[in-house]
Structure formats: structure tokens, C-alpha cells
Amino acid sequence: MLRTHHCAQLTKTNLGATVSLAGWVDSVRDHGGIIFVDLRDREGITQVKFDSALRAEAAQLKAESVIGITGKVESRPEAMMNRGIPTGEIEIDATELTVHNISETPPFPLTDAGGDKVNEDLRLTYRYLDLRRPKMRKNLAVRHRAAKSVRDYFDTQGFYEVETPALFKSTPEGAREYLVPSRIHAGQFYALSQSPQQFKQILMVAGVEKYFQLARCFRDEDLRADRQMEFTQVDLEVSFIDREGVYSLLEGMLKKVWKDVLNHDLPTPFPRLAFKDAMNRFGVDKPDTRFGMELADFSDTFKSSGFKVFASTVAAHGSVKAFNAKGLADITQGEIGALEEIAKSLGAKGLAFIKVENGEWKSPIVKFFSETEKAELTKRLNIENGDIVFFAAAPWERACAILGRTRLEAAQLLVKRGKMTLRADQWNFLWVVDFPLMSYDEEKGSYAATHHPFTSPVAEDVPLLDSDPKAVRGQHYDCVLNGMELGGGSIRIHQPALQKKIFEDVLKIPADVVESRFGYMLKAFTYGAPPHGGFAFGLDRMCALLCGTTSIRDVIAFPKTQKAQDLMAQSPTPVTAKQLKELHIQTVIPQQ
Template sequence: MKRTHTCNQLTKSDAEATVTLVGWVKSVRDHGGVLFVDLRDRDGLTQVVFHPDYPEIHTAAGRLKDESVIQISGVVKPREEGTINPNMTTGEIEVSARELIIENLCDTLPFPLEDAKAEKVNEDLRLQYRYLDLRRDRMSGLLALRSKASKSIRDYLADEEFLEVETPTLFKSTPEGAREFLVPSRLNPGEFYALSQSPQQYKQMLMVAGVERYYSMARCYRDEDLRADRQPEFTQVDMEMSFIEREDMYKTIEGLLVKLWKDTLNVDVPTPFPRLTYVEAMNRFGSDKPDTRFGMELLDFSEDFAESKFKVFKSVLDKGGVVKAINAKGLGDISQGEVKTMEDAAKAMGAKGLAYIVVRGDDPKEWRSPILKFLSDAELEALKTRLEIADGDLILFAASEWEQACNILGRIRLESAQLLVKREKMSISEDQYNFLWVVDFPLMLFDAEAGRHVAAHHPFTAPVPEDIEMMMEDPTKARSQAYDIVLNGSEIGGGSIRIHQPELQDKVFKEVLKIPEDVVQSRFGYMLKAFNFGAPPHGGIALGFDRICAILGKTKSIREVIAFPKTQKGQDLMASAPGPATTRQLSDLHIGVIAEKTE
């Protein structure tokens, strides 16, 4: 190694030692002819002093620019009183330089690397020069955090006797879920692999193979529209276990997350985690991934408004829908612009509008609302009593079929919380970690467009045993043995107990999902065949590693915890990917490119 120490290692005990350091120039300061250089490597900073007494290296140091790479040798000296920096590990010493090697002089930087300044820089520019962006303290800290999290998870699973097994990235196309990336096969003209959306089928085959406990830090790929918490390629902590029930999975994952939070943040997470059924989560919070750090729970007023004179509510209830409401306490000072923003959010979820009441005083006659004149005294009293209404509150409604009403008001609940936090009337701490299991999801959903049922999770999810007959009679009423792990309003993982009996799996494919026999055989035939050779009961889960790291690092976007992420258009701006293929490449793959039509 070129160095004797890192830039975060030297202390007063090393005084008068001759050392060699390497790294990047964080800053150069000229104090009356004496040059001070803060030298940075991955571990930290050391102050290096260039004295005019050594004219050759002093002159060379004068040419240094920020982010140049140098090697210095010198003598460790205690800092003078008044110049000690208590915020640095090496703050009590400096290195008096005797030799200097300039490995690489840095060009003018495209943007400043100080965290406070860089955060204001356009993200596309930072991604174009990602190798510079990653030098920032904040970004290098996030990379280190991700590495620490990965080690913690691997250590835990190794102690729990899991085997780490790699599964193929190139898989067969199974277009039942998200859109896939297709990869042409040169050796099999006209045929394609798909990049694996997850190792789901492979890990079930590992259970048939007798592995019993498998995990992988699996790379997964989905060709979907992107957003802050979605990338075309991402990492899952993928797991599968044989001979388990749901309780075994809950215990295993809770232990993993407790260790992970302790190892990375030194935070003690209490167990067991609370549990909510899917129906309860939706009814109370309007979401299957509720943020339980604050209240503002949904209440159902369908009975109270059963004979309402307000036609919007009455027509919804007559069609079997529901009327729900929340009290955004203290948000009665909402502006018309903020109401419009909320209304737009509700419409994005399928609402036709947003009914609300601004509470002024104790007398409902003083309240403000476009719907107030349609509400009876009994309805107003029900609202006042059940929502514990007080002066300055804001009541918000959703009226629709059950699931949509929950979703609409769940979104409005989050919008209201953001406004209350902005007004400093509510506090939602990033240091509070409310873990939660959501269980008993619906097994099937009805796709009106396709005219058939589709799996709510995936077609290998086992129904709750007592709901198997229900699955055949009315699939949408059957519960699944699926479970999601939720943290502060984000789903950080999900899985299920799987179907392991070939007869039941075959029924799900053919009788419930109505997948034709030839399609079942082409996509899943090998699985059904494998299940006839002694498949054990098994279940698994996949944790979203990027999302977990983003939460640990207190960042909103998973792009911040991925070394080289893609933009929302799926582009790598640093490497200019994707790019065109050559005629020879296309010919080898038997592929032609159709020019995009222009009007």
C-alpha cells in the first residue's frame, strides 16, 4: 500500500511519527504563505501543512485544486492551542509535509461537492457525474450504510442456517405480472429470455430440491414507469423456508429487522410487531401500508347517512357503497389553494370531488361547507360526537365503493398530515420506526377489463385453509396466506405461504384464473411436475433492500442509496445508456428495428 495510515487514524499518540497518506484534496487554504490542505480518503480527513521552508513541495502544493489526488509523506505534529478541531478524529494533529506526489490534478468541477451546495444542483447533472457525486460525505456515507446493512442481513441469515444460493437472471417470460425486459437469444433465433422480475419460481424449486432455507441478495428487473421508489433494476433480500407456518416467518423477519436496525442505527426495535388484517388496515387508515406514526383514522358514517338528503352520499349508499370521514384536527385554516390540491389528489384516486367541512366554533351553523345545507341535525351531531370535532378542525369525506373510498380518504389523510406538519401542528419523527404486519389479503381480484379473476399477489399464494371452498365459489372473498411488512407508510417486504400441492395449484391456474391448459403447461408445467416429486410445505418473503436502505439513510428516493441509478426515463446519464445497437449486432440476433412513426 502507498499509505501507512488512513486519513481518519492519526492521533496525538502518533506525534513525531513519519507517515504517508493518500487521498483527495478537499480544500486548500493559504495562511500567510503557509498552505493548509484538508486531505480526504474514504475514512475521513487529516490536515496537511506545507511550509515555505520546503520550497519545492510548497510550490507544487500551490498548484493543487480541490479534488486533486496526492500522496504526501511527513511528520505528525500536535496542533497549537486554539487550532484544535474537536469535530475531527484527527483534530488534535496535523502532518507537516516533507514529500509530495501529485497523482492527478483535478479539472474544474461541474458542481460543488459540499453537501449543502450539491443538494441544490440539478439531479441530472449529479447523475451525469455520479463518480463525483459519490465523493460527497452524504453519498459516501449512504454507500457505507448500504454495505453495513447487507453484512448485517447476511450475518443474521447465516446464523439462522440459511444457504445463500444464486438464481439465474435470464428466465422465461411469464407475462402475468409487471412488464418484463426481453433478451433475445442469439443461439435460439426468434426466442427470448426475460430478465427475472424475482426468483419466485426458482426459490420454490430450491424448496423441492431440499434446500429448506434459502436466501439471496437478488437482482430483479421490471420494465415499469419509474418514480422515487422504483428502478428498472433493484435488489431484494429474497428468502424461502420449508416446513413453516406464517408465525415462523414473522419471527424470522422480526429478528432480522431488529438486528439490522441495531447494527446500522443502534436503535432497539420492540417486538412482536403489531398486526392488522388487510380489511382493518383499509378501514382505519385507508391504506394497506399505513403510516401509524399519527392517528387521524377513518370512520364509517354509512349508517348515519343512510337517509341523507345529500344526493351524492345517498346515491353511493343505495348502490352498496360507503361514506367515510376523517378529522384533520387543527387544519381549519386551510386555504382554497390547499383545498384545490387535495381535491386534485382525490380525483387522481377516482373521486368526482372532495366534500369537506371547515369547523368554526361549537355551533354547526357557524361551520363552512358547500354541503352543510344538505345535512340534518342528526347527521351533524353524529359527526361532532364520533369525530370529536372542535373549533379549528377540518372534516373530509369520501363516498364510493368500499375499496375506492378507503383509498381516496387514505390519500387525503396523508395530504392532511403533510399540511399539519408544515404548520407545525403535528410532528412525525423520522427517528420513530413503526413496524407493522398486514395480513389476510384477498387471494383474488376481479379484472373487469379481462373478464376474469387475477391473483392479488401471485398465483402460487396459498389460500387460508378454511377459505379453499370459498375460493372456488367466490374467489374475491377468499383470504390468502400473504403478509406484508410495513414501516412508516412504506411496504418494505411481502410474501406468502405457497401452494405446494399440485392438485390445488392446478385448480388455481385452470378453474380460478381460467388460464388455458396449453398456457399453464408452457409457463408452469415444470413446477406442477416438480410438485409431484415430494414438494414440502413452504413459504417466503422478499424485502425491498433499496427501500430499506433509503429509510435507514433518511432519504426519500432510493436513487440516493444506489451507486449508479437510472433516471425516471430509465437512462444512465453517466454512461449514456441505453444506446443504439450496430447492424451486425441486430443481424446476429435476427432482430429488425421498426422506425417510430411520426405524424
């Protein structure tokens, strides 16, 4: 090794020792002929003093150059001690200096404050420099500790870590796939695995019983802060387990991760919330429960209202819902306009509201309300001076979605005004359960699985598959933290007849397509498939929350941009005609 210690290791216990360190020059300071260099490696910083024949050479060092030094550990003068770092009471009196590499001036400051101020594209172009910043080094360390904690936990629970193929067959339901042309089989393609779902169920048929994997998954989707085209799942599957067993198992894993990484004790068991309750109360199936402002249903109140918009919605079997954004009556016209645009994007014609200022209800719709209706609103929403109440009148699911999004936007406005605090270190976990097994696509005129087609229906609802598929509950569950879905899973179908029925009778997938895509799986189920269930956590998303960042790009070493590009390596790129010929494919330039 070129060093005897790392740069956060030496203390007063090492005084008098001759040591060797190596790392990057963090800073160079000339104090009257004595050169001080802060030497940095992955673990921290040590101050090095050059007051011998080496000082002239040390004065030429530039920040971010890589050097090695040998010298004697000395105590710093009392006035120069920095007790904020582990090595702050000592320094190295250098007797040898080796310059491994001189750095050019970096394109942006490699401090947290400096790096955060530059454009993210620039940071991603020079990602190898961005990763030197303290925050990014810490993020990678957190990810490592979280991954290790997960592996250690499942090992103690008797799981096998099994790798599954990245190259799979195309099963084009769900997210768009990445296709990989086969050179050997002309005209045929693999697909990069969206998840190990089918493989892990096959492992249950194979008698593995307890499987997990930190699985690489690929989806050709539009990107955003919490989504990447390639990502990592904490993937698991267990035989002979029910939903309660899955909840307990996953809560134990999360409890260990939070303790190992943050030294925080999570209370368990987590609260549980049925899908319908989550939608009715929060307008979304991944509610942020760190604040109130819950939705209330006023359909009965307004079914005979003089306000015809509300009354006609109820008559058409829709819902009238509202919530009170307490203290937000000072909202600006521009902010209301922005909320209206969001509501319209979700199918609303507008966004009705009532402001309460100086004891007066202000809104064009108030004149249509009876005293009884106003009294009911006041009572149930605790309306006071300074509040603003938002309404949605639409089919139930749309009304929930409109106010669910408005609720989140209103919370951010209250945070901006200092009237609400949403702490990143407040860990409000919950399970959302009892999802509908199927949803109906009005445009296509067909049903679609709300989770995936391998999810088992609740046993007592199976007879409804023939008469009312929308009423069937699935054994599907999501783990939600502070308004973010960490992951989801389900108890799976293990009977081939029921799985075939779901494919062909409910989802209306033609029998030949079922055989082409899932035939091997259905056949495997005929050889003694055990009851089983599983889960998949987004490791990237979990690590982002642990690090207190909103973007998973901050916890992935080499992420893609929102335009699906690697700016550092400059990919994707064209390939040669020879490569295309070997793969038996041609490219078509899209029309502008």
C-alpha cells in the same frame, strides 16, 4: 500500499511518527506562506502542513486533485484544534509530496449543501463526483453494513445463500418484463428475472430448506423515487414454516439490521393489522401510523340522510367515510383544489368537506345534515374549532382509497404549517395480513391474484374457490414501515392439484399456457414438495429509510433516471446493424 494510515486514523497517540497518507485535496489554504491542505479519503480528513521547500508546489494544488504525502505527526496549536473530527488535534508536517492527478474544477460543489442544490440530472451525469460527497459516501457505507448484517443474520439461522439465474423464461403476468433475444435460438427470447420466485420454490423441492439471496431483479416499469428498473431484493424461502415462523424470522433480521446500522433497538413483535382494518382505518394497505386522523365509516348514519348523494351511495351498497384533519381549517382554496384533483384521479366526482371556524360549520352540504347526523360526526370525529372534515361516498374500496390519499396529503400540509411532526427516525413497523387471495377485474371480467398465483389460500377458505373466490383469504403478508411497504411474502401452494386449480379454474389460464409457463414447476411438485413460505424485502428501499432519504436513487451507486436513462454512461444507445443481424431481429421506428 501507498499509505500507512487512512485520513481519519491518526491521533495524539501517533505523535512523532512518520506516516504516509493518500487521497483527494479537500481544500487548500495559504496562511502567510504556510500552506495547509485538508487531505480527504473515504474515511475522513487530515490536515497537512507544507512549510518547507514543498510549500510552493503545494500552493499550486487544486481541490479534488489526488496526492500522496509523507511526513511527521505533530500536535496542532491549541487554538487551531478541531475536536469535531477524529484527527482534529494533530496535523502532518509534510516532507514528501507526490501529485498523482490534477483535477479540473468540478461542475458543482462536492459538499452536501452544495450538491443538494444542483439539478439531479447533473449529479447523475457526474455520478463519480456526486459519490464523493459525504452524504453519498455515508449512504454507500450504510448499504454495505445493512447487506452484511442481513448475510450474517441468515448465516446464524442456517440459511444457504444460493444464486439463481438472471436470464429466465417469459411469464408475462405481473410487471412488464425485459426481453433478451437469443442468438443461438433464433426468434426466441429470455426474460430478465422479475424475481427468483419460481427458482426459490424449486430449491425447496430440492431439499435446500433454507435459502436466501441478495437478488438482482428487473422490471420494465415507469420509474419514480422509490422504484428502479433494476433493484435488489433480500429474498428468502423456508421449508416447514408457517406464517408465525416467518414473522418471527423477519423481525429478528430487521432487529439486527437496525441495531448494527443505527444502534437502535426495535421492539418486537411488530403489531399486526388485517387488510380490511388497514383499509377501513387508514384507506390504504400500507398505512403510516405515525399520526392519527383515522377514517370512520358513517354509512349507517347517512343511510336515510337528507343529503341524497350520501343516502343513494349507501342504498347502492357503497360506503360513506370521513376523517378529521385536526387544525387544518386554515387550508387555502388552492390547497383544497389540489386535493380535489387528487380525489378525482382516484374516481371521485369531487371532495366534500366541512370547515369549523369561529364555532361555525362551513360547507355547502351542511344544510342537508340533521342535528342527529351532526352530533354523530362531532362525537366520533372529535370535531373542534379549527378542524376540517373530509368525506368520500363511493364503493367501499374507492372510498377508502380517496380518503387514504387525502389523509396523507393533509398530514403533509399540517407538517408544512408546523402543526405536525413526522420524524424519519420514528420506526412504526407493522404486519398487514389477511389479504384477499383474488381481486376481480371488471374490465377483463376475470380474477387476478392480489399477490401472485403461488400464494396459498387460508385452509378453511379453500372451498370458497369454486363459489366465491373474492372471499378467499390468502396467506400473504406485507411488512410496512411508516407508510412504505418494505416487502411482502406468503405461504406457498405446494400441492400440484391445488396449484393447477388456481391456474386453470380460478385465473382461467388455458391448460396449454399453464404447461408452457409452469409445467416444470407443477411436475416438480409431484416429487414430494414440502410446505414452504418466503418473503422478499426491497434492500434499496430499506437502506433509503435507514439513511433518512425518500429516494432509493440516493442509496444506489449508479441508478437510472425517471426516464430510464444512465446519464453518466449515456445508455440506452442504438446498436449496430451487425449486432441486430446476429440476433435475428429488426427494429421499427415508432410513429411520431
